[in-house]
Amino acid sequence: MLEVRDLEVTYGPVRAVRGLSLTVNDGEVVALLGPNGAGKTSTLRAITALATYAGSITFDGREVRSLGVEGCAKAGLIHVPEGRHVFPTLTVHENLQVGATAARGRPGYSFDDVYDLFPALDRLRNREGWGLSGGEQQMVAVARALVAAPRLLLLDEPSLGLAPIVVKAVFAALAEVRSRTPILLVEQNTAQALTLADHGTVLVQGQAVLTGGADELSDRSAVLASYLGQKEIVS
Ligand SMILES: Nc1ncnc2c1ncn2[C@@H]1O[C@H](COP(=O)(O)OP(=O)(O)OP(=O)(O)O)[C@@H](O)[C@H]1O
Ligand SMILES: [Mg+2]
Numbered sequence: 001m002l003e004v005r006d007l008e009v010t011y012g013p014v015r016a017v018r019g020l021s022l023t024v025n026d027g028e029v030v031a032l033l034g035p036n037g038a039g040k041t042s043t044l045r046a047i048t049a050l051a052t053y054a055g056s057i058t059f060d061g062r063e064v065r066s067l068g069v070e071g072c073a074k075a076g077l078i079h080v081p082e083g084r085h086v087f088p089t090l091t092v093h094e095n096l097q098v099g100a101t102a103a104r105g106r107p108g109y110s111f112d113d114v115y116d117l118f119p120a121l122d123r124l125r126n127r128e129g130w131g132l133s134g135g136e137q138q139m140v141a142v143a144r145a146l147v148a149a150p151r152l153l154l155l156d157e158p159s160l161g162l163a164p165i166v167v168k169a170v171f172a173a174l175a176e177v178r179s180r181t182p183i184l185l186v187e188q189n190t191a192q193a194l195t196l197a198d199h200g201t202v203l204v205q206g207q208a209v210l211t212g213g214a215d216e217l218s219d220r221s222a223v224l225a226s227y228l229g230q231k232e233i234v235s
Helices: 040-047 064-075 092-100 111-117 134-147 164-177 190-196 214-219 221-228
Strands: 002-011 014-024 029-033 054-059 077-080 152-156 183-187 199-204 207-213
Touching (some): 002 040, 014 199, 029 040, 040 054, 040 077, 040 152, 054 064, 077 134, 092 134, 111 134, 134 152, 134 164, 164 183, 214 221
Parallel strands (some): 029 199, 077 152
Antiparallel strands (some): 002 014, 199 207
16 A cells, blocks of 8 residues: 655755655555664655655555645555654643544544553543643544544554553554554664564664565564664664
8 A cells, every 4th residue: 555665754954764665555564674864764754745856656556646645644644653643731631622623534443442452541541631741642642533434544653751661552553453464664673563463574774674574584584683773673
C-alpha cells in the first residue's frame, strides 16, 4: 500500500535522506531503525507531505506530493509525531474527540476500542493533558491516531523517554493494533521494534545500510549494534 522509491529529503545543504526505498504492504509492520540524525523523522515527514522530497512516495498508487498534507490525512495516512503533542488544556477524552474528527467516515477504532487497548487511559478520561505522565501522553497520542481511523499508522519513536514498563504497555497495545492496521514504526529501541515488526530497514546518515526480516535482523545483532552505535541489541 505504501511504496517509497529513491527518496531524497534535503534541507538546504543537508542531505537528510538519500536514495531510500521501502514498502509497507497491508497487514505488515515495518520498522525503520537508525541512530540520532539518521533521517527517520524526515522520512515520515515526507510520507505525510510535511517535507518536500525527490523520488517517489505512493500510497495506494497515489503520489503523496500531489495529495498534500490534507490529502494524506484524508487518505488515512495518520502520523504520531516525535514528541507526542497532546493538547495540554484538553482532557484525555477531548484529545480523543479531536482525533476522531479526522476519521471522516473511514471505519476505525471507537472510543471504547482505544480505552480497551489502553485501560490506563480509561481511568484518566477527565484528566487534562498537562497533568499526564510521558507514558500516558504517548498512549493518548497513539489512541488519538487510532480514533482517526488510520489505514496506515506512522509512529515516530513511541518508546522515547519512557520507562521500560510503559514501553511494554504501549507495545502490547500495538501488538493488538497490528491485526487491524499496518504500521510503519520508527524506533531507536531496536530490540523492542523487532518484537513487533515483520521486517525492517536500518538507516545511517540518510542511507539504508541493512534491510531484512525481523528474525534475520535479530540474528545479525552484532552488525546491527555497530550501525546503531550501541554495545549490543538484546531482544
Ligand atoms: N528542519 C530542518 N532543517 C535543517 N536540517 C534538518 C531539519 N530537520 C532535520 N534536519 C537534519 O536532517 C538530518 C536528519 O534528521 P532527522 O530528524 O530526520 O533524523 P532522525 O533519524 O529522526 O533523528 P532522531 O533519532 O534524533 O529523531 C539531521 O542531520 C538533522 O540535523
Ligand atoms: Mg527523529
